[in-house]
Amino acid sequence: MDDIFQEVLALRRRYGLSWAGAEALHFKLADMLTDKDALICQEEDAETMLLKDYDVGNLIDGPEDMNVPLMAFRYFLRRFLMCARCCSVCHRLQTGSTYQATRAFVCKSPSCSTRFYREGVGRCLEYAICTQPTSVDTLVSLAYTASFYEKLSPLPVGLDLRTGPRNTLVDALPEKQVSYMTYDEVPATETSVQICEATLNLLKQIPPIATLKALIDASRLAPETASSRLRVQDLGLPVPEAAWVLMRWVVFSSPMRIEEMRTPMERVRSIGPQWRQFRLTCASQQAEDGFTEAIRDARTRSTNSKVYPSAYGFHGSPVFNWYSILHHGLWLKDIANGRKFGDGVYFSKMWRIAEGFAKTAARAAQWPNRAFDIDQCLALAEVVNERSAFVYDFSTHRWPRKKKPTDVAKHVFVVDKTDWIIWCVCSRKCGIVNAHVLSSRFLMVKGAVADPERGLDDCTAAYGAMGCSGTSHFVKQDPKHVLTADGGAAVLIPEFH
Known part of the structure; x- marks a missing residue:
């Protein structure tokens, strides 16, 4: 009774087992714990590292005793502190990242996805x-x-x-x-x-x-x-x-969660007022981890990266690709516009060049009940600023003396490491911009109202004066590689605190 009764009773009630079945499950779990299964050790070590971020002392893992209210409080405190790291359906702790989610999410289990989307568990x-x-x-x-x-x-x-x-x-x-x-x-x-x-x-x-x-x-x-x-x-x-x-x-x-930026202070400057702008938050934790680690490594190898760890570039793609990009980022498996400067993701420091690759979508391909058209999409991405490791960059490329470089050759760079890219989305009749600074990204959309009677005040972007004065802080760009908009004006990316 003293050794196994409480555990067997709990298993019997939890899973609806007979006494024999509950005892068999109890002993199977005991065998696993005796050998300290590798997965169990891995989860314990991961949680120990995560708990170092919280100053809770021995409140969670204090001495064991039979004080049930105290043990219940410890368990509650542990789950409360780590709720941003847990699946909102099965509540399993996701220990594969040092980043915390800013909204509810589900793990990769199909059953969790079904409950989350079909039964209304989670976000409203x-x-x-x-x-x-x-x-x-x-x-x-x-x-x-x-x-x-x-x-x-x-x-x-x-x-x-x-x-x-x-x-x-x-x-x-x-x-x-x-x-x-x-x-x-x-x-x-x-x-x-x-x-x-x-x-x-x-x-x-x-x-x-x-x-x-x-x-x-x-x-x-x-x-x-x-x-x-x-x-x-x-x-x-x-x-x-x-x-x-x-x-x-x-x-x-x-x-990612997209949120429209309505005031001039929040918008990326020098981008035309016809472009709707959205800020993207809560990017993939794995992407954030990989990008942060790549930035840290680049700073150890490059003097310029210590001062300017990030580079920025525009990327144009057809409208039908952008739902996938919001989910996955850019993939290298499909070749849409050739590989003149090598294999990788192509970026431009000039808005005009990237805009040429942002193919429009037919009217028949757009949602019939939309409030506004989405005709083109661009992206402003943040990239690890180690140009010597790029597949192509004009500043490090030996261009033939007898051959005059074009504007495309001068302003395009190619990156083949997808974990070096984090997104800021812009859209010209839908564009996307993503600025990694302080986990902020932007989505910009350009498109006329599809039906004035169907439109919303909330669907009308705040097309205020773009040259407003204020106390906005902007991301520091490498002065040799500043982004330029139409007309040659420098693009200023706001920094959110």
Whole structure:
């Protein structure tokens, strides 16, 4: 009784086992602990390192005793301090990074993804619609365009979304008329195409964000719904459940949160007022770790990197690529515009050059219920400033004497190490800028209002005077490699504190 009763009883009640089953599980766990499984040791060591960041003394790992309230408080304090490092569904501690998330996230488990997006565990879609309608509109539009060109990545699998014959939505047909097929069951050769087609069908049925915002605001003022948590499914709209689940995935599956910058003090300077600008936060923890480590290593090898550890550059890409870029960053697996200066990611110090590679999207490829058009996308990226290690840079490249270099050759540089890149997104009818300083990034979008009656005040960027005076601090750029906008004006990137 003194040795194993409490543990066996806890296992029996927790997992619904018989006494024999509970005892077998208890002894199996005991065998694992006897040999100190490598995974257990790894997790213990990782948590020990993380706890050094918190000045809690012996409050968490003090002497063991049978003081149950004290032990419960220690466990509660441990979970509270580390809640930003835990999956919001299964609550498992993610120890692979030194960075903490600034909003709820899920681990890679498919079951956690299903609960997070389908059952509404975690972030509130309704809150995002009311507080950041422009951001929601932009993400849905980018996902729609990517699906139209069959470039959607990642695909919305693991959400228990189902399609019927010819990708007819199962929610729109009587159950007897539908042959159900989950995304994970579609033959591998047809998976991507079918999912993209079904995604288009679902996104078309989502009403304009302005309409959703107005209905949510009105419902919250109504006495009968003011005290309850309102869901978009409860608005009484003829929209299938699968469309709401997909919308939630589109808005929240990206590791970055986009927030519109509305005042001139917050905006990147010298970028035209026709460009909407969004700040990106909460980038991938792994990307942050890799970038910080690369900066640290570059400072030990380069004198210039000690003073100017980061370089900045614009990158242009077709609109249909940007939903994927928000998820993954830039990949080197696809070659879209050749490799004249070598294999890698191409950047330009001149806005005009990068803009030439930002291909427009057809009107038919844009979300029908959008508040504004998204015609082009650019990105402003931060790169580790060790130019001798770049695949190509004019300042380190031996150019033939008899051959006159072009503007492209002078202002383009190529980086093949993706962990050296962190994003600031700009969009010219959608552009993206990412500034690593203090974990701030930017997304800039240029596009006319698609329908004045559908637009939102929140969807109208604050096109104030760009040359305003103030106390803004700007990122320090290498004076030999300053970014320039149209007309040759220097681009100034605000530094957030």
